[in-house]
Amino acid sequence: MIKLVLSDIDGTITDSRRVLSSSASEQIRKAQDAGVIVSLVSGNVIPVMYTFRTYLGMKAPLFAENGGAMIDDNITQFFSMDRPRAFFRDLEKSRLAKGIMTNQWRLCSMGFEPVGPVEQEILQLTARYNVEITNSGFSWHILNVGQNKGFALHYLMERYDLRPDEVLVIGDNFNDIPMFIEGVRKAVPANAEEELKKRADYIARSGYGDGSAEILSSLESF
Amino acid sequence: MIKLVLSDIDGTITDSRRVLSSSASEQIRKAQDAGVIVSLVSGNVIPVMYTFRTYLGMKAPLFAENGGAMIDDNITQFFSMDRPRAFFRDLEKSRLAKGIMTNQWRLCSMGFEPVGPVEQEILQLTARYNVEITNSGFSWHILNVGQNKGFALHYLMERYDLRPDEVLVIGDNFNDIPMFIEGVRKAVPANAEEELKKRADYIARSGYGDGSAEILSSLESF
Numbered sequence: 414m415i416k417l418v419l420s421d422i423d424g425t426i427t428d429s430r431r432v433l434s435s436s437a438s439e440q441i442r443k444a445q446d447a448g449v450i451v452s453l454v455s456g457n458v459i460p461v462m463y464t465f466r467t468y469l470g471m472k473a474p475l476f477a478e479n480g481g482a483m484i485d486d487n488i489t490q491f492f493s494m495d496r497p498r499a500f501f502r503d504l505e506k507s508r509l510a511k512g513i514m515t516n517q518w519r520l521c522s523m524g525f526e527p528v529g530p531v532e533q534e535i536l537q538l539t540a541r542y543n544v545e546i547t548n549s550g551f552s553w554h555i556l557n558v559g560q561n562k563g564f565a566l567h568y569l570m571e572r573y574d575l576r577p578d579e580v581l582v583i584g585d586n587f588n589d590i591p592m593f594i595e596g597v598r599k600a601v602p603a604n605a606e607e608e609l610k611k612r613a614d615y616i617a618r619s620g621y622g623d624g625s626a627e628i629l630s631s632l633e634s635f
Numbered sequence: 636m637i638k639l640v641l642s643d644i645d646g647t648i649t650d651s652r653r654v655l656s657s658s659a660s661e662q663i664r665k666a667q668d669a670g671v672i673v674s675l676v677s678g679n680v681i682p683v684m685y686t687f688r689t690y691l692g693m694k695a696p697l698f699a700e701n702g703g704a705m706i707d708d709n710i711t712q713f714f715s716m717d718r719p720r721a722f723f724r725d726l727e728k729s730r731l732a733k734g735i736m737t738n739q740w741r742l743c744s745m746g747f748e749p750v751g752p753v754e755q756e757i758l759q760l761t762a763r764y765n766v767e768i769t770n771s772g773f774s775w776h777i778l779n780v781g782q783n784k785g786f787a788l789h790y791l792m793e794r795y796d797l798r799p800d801e802v803l804v805i806g807d808n809f810n811d812i813p814m815f816i817e818g819v820r821k822a823v824p825a826n827a828e829e830e831l832k833k834r835a836d837y838i839a840r841s842g843y844g845d846g847s848a849e850i851l852s853s854l855e856s857f
Contacts, residue, residue, distance in 0.1 A: 432664075432692035435657045442654075460682035460740050461689075470654035488736075514710075518682050518740065 415632045417575055418444060419566055419592060421584035422455040422465070423551045425602060426622050431551060434622020438469055440629035445472065449632060450573060452476065454565045456549040456588060458518040459484050473569075479547060479556055479588055480565035481521040491564070492521035497555040500542040501525060509535055513552055523555045547588040550606075554588070563591035581635050583625050584609060598635040600628040637854045639695075639797055640666060641788055641814060643806040644677040644687070645773045647824060648844050653773060656844020660691055662851035667694065671854060672795060674698065676787045678771040678810060680740040681706050695791075701769060701778055701810055702787035703743040713786070714743035719777040722764040723747060731757055735774055745777045769810040772828075776810070785813035803857050805847055806831060820857040822850040 420426060426437035441451050453465060454476035462475040462484050474485040481492040501523035504510040510525035527535060539546055545556045562584070570580060577596030584592065585605040593599050593612045600615040602624025610616055614635070617624030642648060648659035663673050675687060676698035684697040684706050696707040703714040723745035726732040732747035749757060761768055767778045784806070792802060799818030806814065807827040815821050815834045822837040824846025832838055836857070839846030 427690065430692060431689055433660075433690040435661060438655075439657060458682065460680065460737075461686045463736070464683045464686035467653055467683075468649065468655040470652060514685070515682075 414579060415449060415581045415598065415635050416579040417450045417452070417569060417573060418581045418583065418629065418632070419452050419454060419562075419569060420582070420625065421549075421562070421586070421589050422453055422457065423549050424585040424604060424621060425583055425589075426453075426625050428621045429604070434626065436626035437622035437629065440626045441469060441471070444629050444632060445470075447632075450569075452565075452569055454480055454562045454592070456522070456524070456547070456552065456554045458515045459488055459520065460518050461515070474572075476562075476565040476568075478519060478522040479554060479560060480562050480568075481556065481560045483565070483568070488520075490520045492557040492560045494519070494521050494523075496542055496544050496557055497521065497523045500539070500544045500555050503538065503542070504535060509538075510553075521557065521560065524552045525555065527553065548586070549588050550586040561591035562589055563594055566592040566594065566597070581628075581632065583628055585621075600625075600635070602628070636801065637671060637803045637820065637857050638801040639672045639674070639791060639795060640803045640805065640851065640854070641674050641676055641784075641791060642804070642847065643771075643784070643808070643811050644675055644679065645771050646807040646826060646843060647805055647811075648675075648847050650843045651826070656848065658848035659844035659851065662848040663691060663693070666851050666854060667692075669854075672791075674787075674791055676702055676784045676814070678744070678746070678769070678774065678776045680737045681710055681742065682740050683737070696794075698784075698787040698790075700741060700744040701776060701782060702784050702790075703778065703782045705787070705790070710742075712742045713790075714779040714782045716741070716743050716745075718764055718766050718779055719743065719745045722761070722766045722777050725760065725764070726757060731760075732775075743779065743782065746774050747777065749775065770808070771810050772808040783813035784811055785816055788814045788816065788819070803850075803854065805850055807843075822847075822857070824850070 452473040459477045462477045483489045509531045513524040581598040582592045599613045601613045604620035617627045674695040681699045684699045705711045731753045735746040803820040804814045821835045823835045826842035839849045
């Protein structure tokens with residue numbers, strides 16, 4: 414029986430333009446009302462997760478910055494800003510990337526947009542700084558090593574004392590792969606990257622939020 | 636013909652527990668698709684308005700801190716933090732109030748919770764600091780003089796060159812009164828405070844988000 418759902422936001426409970434899906438948010442509410450713990454994990458920032466928690470009426474802790482920070486009644490920061498900031502400054506100085514609006518609210522990661530087709534060049538630089546780069550499909554993030562959605566998943570499994578087969582993860586893009594771990598149930602909306610479809614137990618018929626609504630409305634089948 | 640709708644958030648497009656109303660957000664989308672400019676103004680903070688703008692797919696500028704700051708593709712701060720911060724520190728020192736989580740993201744206002752039945756005592760102190768106090772029904776805010784939802788309304792009317800009768804405002808609580816100005820159309824959900832009902836051209840049959848959805852779905856009647 415699924416006791417915990419951990420879902421991505423962008424492209425998973427939104428549409429392709431990032432607008433929140435009414436059907437997915439309705440199904441999140443229903444799952445919560447049925448006693449399932451529903452949490453979200455995103456590359457976005459703590460005050461955005463604060464907004465989701467408040468205005469979707471969510472009770473579980475939610476995770477920002479790909480798992481690097483958590484909000485419940487308080488804010489918890491699990492990683493440091495030192496390495497992501499140093500790497501970002503180098504990228505900026507080398508004119509390889511520019512920052513994004515949400516950086517002012519970040520605690521332990523930096524978001525960026527590559528300036529031109531320089532992704533390989535950026536990736537090669539990561540080793541020197543001991544950081545990792547990830548892409549949500551909506552923006553690029555600089556993270557500490559070990560700061561990923563798998564970290565958030567392990568935190569929740571320990572906090573609620575859950576076995577892997579009591580957990581369902583939902584995601585669509587590369588930065589969701591770290592939570593697609595051995596033993597947990599894995600579902601993806603139809604728009605998911607091929608890499609995620611290969612790992613999924615279930616691929617929804619619909620894409621985006623409607624696909625995740627479909628998954629959330631049949632939790633008993635996982 | 637209504638060309639601009641300026642609406643409050645808490646209690647107006649949410650339910651009584653602050654959860655965003657699906658029907659109201661659906662009607663916001665429809666109004667926007669029909670070419671109406673829809674903006675929101677709240678006592679909440681810029682990154683919360685960033686989240687609404689992104690995840691509701693809103694195009695107009697939105698206002699935080701009761702009109703004190705605005706977000707479109709950039710962030711604009713219209714007032715200073717000096718006076719609200721000084722007043723808040725005094726309240727804290729006198730143990731009359733404690734801060735709220737969103738204060739860390741504020742630019743020109745402070746939120747607080749009175750400690751016990753000390754509201755009159757707090758109100759009497761405001762004159763000394765030349766600040767104003769307002770209540771959204773969900774939290775108390777310390778603002779600069781002139782920093783209110785009427786400021787946001789006037790900004791939008793000037794920006795889009797609109798007459799008062801081309802504007803509809805929607806709100807439910809005391810901090811919405813400054814946008815209930817002469818000549819603009821005024822509508823309230825059924826849960827609105829009596830003070831607002833008295834000033835309204837239209838009182839919806841339903842309360843909260845369903846009431847505002849009702850208002851937004853009949854813009855041609857205003």
